[in-house]
Amino acid sequence: MVPYYLIYPYSPLPQAFLQVGWDPAGYVMAVVLLCTVLYSFLCAMFFMFQLTCTMAVDGLLFRALAQIHTHTGTPIMAILASGTLTGLTASLLRILDLVKLMSAGILPAYTLVAVFILVLRYQPDQILSKREETEEGNEISGHEASLSEPVPEAGPLVILKSLWFPTSTTPTQISGQIVYGCASLLVLLLSILSLILAQWPTRVFSGDPVLTTVAVLLLLLITGVTVIIWRQPQDPSPLTFRVPALPVLPLVSIFVNIYFMMQITSGTWILFGIWMAIGSVIYLGYEIQHRLARNKHEQPPASTLQTLD
Numbered sequence: 001m002v003p004y005y006l007i008y009p010y011s012p013l014p015q016a017f018l019q020v021g022w023d024p025a026g027y028v029m030a031v032v033l034l035c036t037v038l039y040s041f042l043c044a045m046f047f048m049f050q051l052t053c054t055m056a057v058d059g060l061l062f063r064a065l066a067q068i069h070t071h072t073g074t075p076i077m078a079i080l081a082s083g084t085l086t087g088l089t090a091s092l093l094r095i096l097d098l099v100k101l102m103s104a105g106i107l108p109a110y111t112l113v114a115v116f117i118l119v120l121r122y123q124p125d126q127i128l129s130k131r132e133e134t135e136e137g138n139e140i141s142g143h144e145a146s147l148s149e150p151v152p153e154a155g156p157l158v159i160l161k162s163l164w165f166p167t168s169t170t171p172t173q174i175s176g177q178i179v180y181g182c183a184s185l186l187v188l189l190l191s192i193l194s195l196i197l198a199q200w201p202t203r204v205f206s207g208d209p210v211l212t213t214v215a216v217l218l219l220l221l222i223t224g225v226t227v228i229i230w231r232q233p234q235d236p237s238p239l240t241f242r243v244p245a246l247p248v249l250p251l252v253s254i255f256v257n258i259y260f261m262m263q264i265t266s267g268t269w270i271l272f273g274i275w276m277a278i279g280s281v282i283y284l285g286y287e288i289q290h291r292l293a294r295n296k297h298e299q300p301p302a303s304t305l306q307t308l309d
């Protein structure tokens with residue numbers, strides 16, 4: 001509709017319609033985009049007061065926020081607190097700053113979800129692991145005479161061999177640790193690659209020898225680590241829904257989210273850090289005070305301890 005160098009970055013569709021003379025379509029698109037942003041804010045508020053009420057019930061936030069209305073059954077104090085905070089934020093910041101701030105909070109959360117899906121799928125079943133440990137303990141106690149015999153340990157050679165040739169068709173402790181390490185390494189490699197592509201895209205695609213070589217090496221390392229994860233056994237437990245195409249789909253999600261995070265301005269990250277610091281002070285301050293008060297309440301008096309002695 002318009003040349004790429006004339007696209008307005010913050011509202012491209014409405015401005016594109018206006019530039020080609022389709023003014024009514026531009027206004028319609030502006031209303032649609034505004035409704036979409038407002039819908040996102042309302043969804044964020046809905047989950048925020050639910051989370052606030054749940055944390056207050058668990059004793060992680062102020063108990064007053066867990067108050068439930070007697071007739072409607074709604075968490076009235078959590079809704080009022082969340083709505084007031086949202087209103088103050090909306091009155092102090094521009095809508096563009098709010099969109100950037102929401103992106104700075106949502107993208108890391110989506111990244112963590114993708115990492116957890118990638119890691120947990122390759123972990124052994126906790127119930128089966130505890131059962132196996134119990135059985136192994138019984139066997140050891142029943143054969144104390146054989147303790148003097150050498151026991152094979154999971155040394156470096158066993159771990160290196162397990163990278164390509166797992167010893168079991170079901171997840172084990174060794175395979176789970178391998179996936180833990182590979183997932184952490186992938187997040188680091190994808191962060192470096194996203195930083196290069198976000199900061200110097202023209203130099204990479206124009207054939208800059210240094211950046212292009214670094215990008216190619218990063219892609220090769222990412223591919224190799226992905227193959228190592230793919231070789232590890234997955235948890236066969238039946239679930240209602242299982243994310244398909246592991247480990248590729250979570251890695252694509254992690255890369256896209258990190259790439260978008262690299263494009264967020266430093267001012268947005270500073271503002272996000274301030275909000276996180278304020279929330280951490282409130283949360284940790286109340287939690288420490290609440291825990292000290294609970295410990296003091298549960299601790300028996302000194303006279304009782306003397307009587308027991």
